Amino acid sequence: MSKSSLIQPRTLRGFRDYLPDAMMPREQLIDTARQVYRSYGFSPIDTPALEYEEILAGKGGDESDKLMYRFEDGGGRSVGMRFDLTVPLARFAAQHVAQLGVPWKRYQIATVWRAEKSQRGRYREFMQCDFDTIGTRSLAADIETAVVIHDLFSTLKLSDIHIHINHRQVLTGLLEQVGLLDQSVVVLRAIDKLAKIGHEKVAEEIETVGGASAQQAKEVLQLCNISGTNDEMLRQVEALVVSSETGMEGLHALRQIVAGASAAGVPQDKIKIDVATARGLDYYTGTVYETFLDQLPNIGSVCSGGRYDNLAKLFTHQELPGIGASLGLDRLLAAMEELGMIEKVSTPAQVFIPFFEKSRLHEYLQLATQLRAAGIGVEVFPEPKKLGQQLKYADRRGFRIALIMGDQEFSDGTCQVKNLSTGSSEEIGLDPDASNLVSAVRQLLV
Amino acid sequence: MSKSSLIQPRTLRGFRDYLPDAMMPREQLIDTARQVYRSYGFSPIDTPALEYEEILAGKGGDESDKLMYRFEDGGGRSVGMRFDLTVPLARFAAQHVAQLGVPWKRYQIATVWRAEKSQRGRYREFMQCDFDTIGTRSLAADIETAVVIHDLFSTLKLSDIHIHINHRQVLTGLLEQVGLLDQSVVVLRAIDKLAKIGHEKVAEEIETVGGASAQQAKEVLQLCNISGTNDEMLRQVEALVVSSETGMEGLHALRQIVAGASAAGVPQDKIKIDVATARGLDYYTGTVYETFLDQLPNIGSVCSGGRYDNLAKLFTHQELPGIGASLGLDRLLAAMEELGMIEKVSTPAQVFIPFFEKSRLHEYLQLATQLRAAGIGVEVFPEPKKLGQQLKYADRRGFRIALIMGDQEFSDGTCQVKNLSTGSSEEIGLDPDASNLVSAVRQLLV
Helix, strand or coil, rough: CCCCCCCCCCCCCCCCCCCCHHHHHHHHHHHHHHHHHHHHEEEEEEECCEEHHHHHCCCCHHHHHHHEEEEEEECCCCECCCCCHHHHHHHHHHHHHHCCCCCCCEEEEEEEECCCHHCCCCEEEEEEEEEEEECCCCCHHHHHHHHHHHHHHHHHHCCCCCCEEEEHHHHHHHHHHCCCCCHHHHHHHCCCCCCHHHHHHHHHHHHCCCCCCCHHHHHHHHHHHCCCHHHHHHHHHHHEEEEEECHHHHHHHHHHHHHHHHHCCCCCHHHEEEECCCCCCCCEEEEEEEEEEECHHHCCCCEEEEEEEECCCCCCCCCCEEEEECCHHHHHHHHHCCCCCCCCCCCCCCEEEECCHHHHHHHHHHHHHHHHHHCCCCCEEECCCCHHHHHHHHHCCCEEEEEECHHHHHHHHHEEEEECCCCEEEEEEECCCCCHHCCCCCCCHH | CCCCCCCCCCCCCCCCEEHHHHHHHHHHHHHHHHHHHCCCCCEEECCCCCCEEEHHHCCCCCCCHCCCCEEEECCCEEEEECCCCCCHHHHHHHHHHHHHHCCCCEEEEEEEECCCCCHHCCEEEEEEEEEEEECCCCCHHHHHHHHHHHHHHHHHCCCEEEEEEHHHHHHHHHHHHHHHHHHHHHHHHHCCCHHHHHHHHHHHHHCCCCCCCHHHHHHHHHHCCCCCCHHHHHHHHHHHHHCCHHHHHHHHHHHHHHHHHHHHHHCCCHHEEEECCCCCCCCCCCCEEEEECCCCHCCCCCCCEEEEEECCCCCCCCCCCCCEECHHHHHHHHHHHHHHCCCCCCCCCCCCEEECCCHHHHHHHHHHHHHHHCCCEEECCCCCCHHHHHHHHHHCCCCEEEEEECCHHHHHHHEEECCCCCCCCCEEECCCCHHHHHHHHHHHHH
């Protein structure tokens, strides 16, 4: 490469850089998810980005297979980049179950890759934020999953949400009664599209793809049509599935989840039994969850999950039932931006110290150290430029306070504390440990 | 794949899973690094794991090129997985400099991949923790880099460290005087091996590979032999490079860094001028840093970096000088484990509520919610098993407190607070908001 010809600096299609103002809310969201997961005893794990291809292939359905980045490594091994965190979790659980014991609760927040067609406007690299409880069939875990989802959004100050829950066995019970049990995968996939394509098209799909009669399709859709409070829903569902043992088991689970979440402090109206929530993914076998923002229902579910009977059956004979959900980080960030909840700030420090008296660098550094010792983030500008230029820099970055000290202030033993949002300043006398200044800054940062 | 044949659950050679007890200290270390970087105004960024091969190739030297995972993606593009965070930073800086402005400070904590020979006992996937200041030649940034490194280790409670600093121009000045300037890359690489292979072999390498005379090699090694306090070092170095302008500039920089870091509160003896610190990497042009743990000097530097003249010259004609360092996360974790600083705990929640009265799940859940509202992490066991079994589970996971409530306690309105480390219990009366219990738990967790 000759030195005169430059390489064009660019990212691959479908990939993106995160600049500070995009990365800061992202880190904050990840921190909140971690903090909530941890407060319930979910432990962090991590798995490699690369796995043997045979571990990943065929596990996420046809589409995941097509979308997987795969290649041969230098040692001739066929490897793939993980396309989700569930398949690696299955491999991990099978491999380490003896050491981990059950039940076992994990969270994993990590990047996954899918070679999506870029014209769909989707990214090929994104982050997943999963939490799961492995090794128990107890409904206590189903209840907790709903409670964690609610806590997550409350902590994010997104309280206008609804968690839609359903149970696969309710749907199975209905299909059993209607005589469509053998077509359940097709029918559930069709139901899942209800919000998108409407009743008529769903009925059509159930008839044409599922081979159902018009009467059967009508009966299936009857279940999806019922509405009302959770109590009303439970009564109506019961009437529809009463003669199916499977269906009644699902109904019992829904009843327990509603009651248990309420006992744990989730407001009654936040959880909504929604028998049209089927979730396309084949591996769910029990409760399923979707979470919608009231103000932006059209963006779809921002936190989804469910119960699966046997997570790791391809890797071990030991049965590992589980339940979990995944926060849609990127979708949620886009939503929060649309709702005006994201501040445009590109500095994680809130206090700025301009360095404009060339001979005073040591004093500026010392002051910054004193503030940091009090837990306040401080940036000292690295070059002795003009004050005006430095204040422009501070404004652009989103600093909240500038501490201005020129020769006058140094000889008076004072400091100008400038509120960069309002433009107002106050003069603070400096004591040896800067405690006056720390108090003044804290007051402005509240 | 038939259902009866299992796939062996395993990771690729050179890759590893992180189980909770390994992941928790890792997350904590990352959090500390972030917190320190942020308190100086370094902002987070992220870049894709995959880049066009032409972006990465040839940038990290021959070895990096050999170790890069590369393949052709589905669209026929030659792509590579990042092998460090510096080359992506160069691409990023060139691409976004107009939007970012300078100076500009970033941290990036992210995974990188290198197809190392696995017999070396190295991992092929690991994390880097970098911070850099881009776009300024001011020595204030060199001083700050040393201060950040010191702060990082203080915050990690690793105060027995020494930060070795040197300046490339001091070495250049010496080589200039000795007449070996044209062989500087070879000579610096040799000097860098001093601690590993000793004086004699270094002299030999300077002579054979660098084509130097025995007298020249001796003069070079003279510089590396000097020792003493920083003041003594500065005087001796001055005597050796006094007639080289370049050398004297380097000396001036070292003097400023020592004085500035001291003004910022770094104890004088923590920074050690060490003219044998050359750092093999060709792109350093100014100050270089290495950090050693006093108790484990042989593991090598745990935080290294330096100043480079022009980070992004292959991508832009705009000059982007910079300075930064990288925390050796995995090496440091191994060291902390060796020093007994890592607790073997696999739960991030500290309080455990056994669920052994089957009909009382709602009460257990409610109590957990009250404690979480007070900021205390709580796990409720999901199944109504025998108390003894549940307490064993809690012990194994590293919970610190169990809150035991059976029928007796429910009817008395009390709770047994069991300290799992000591085995001792106390009975606490429950008030409606559990505030007594919260106080008792907090007292035990201090």
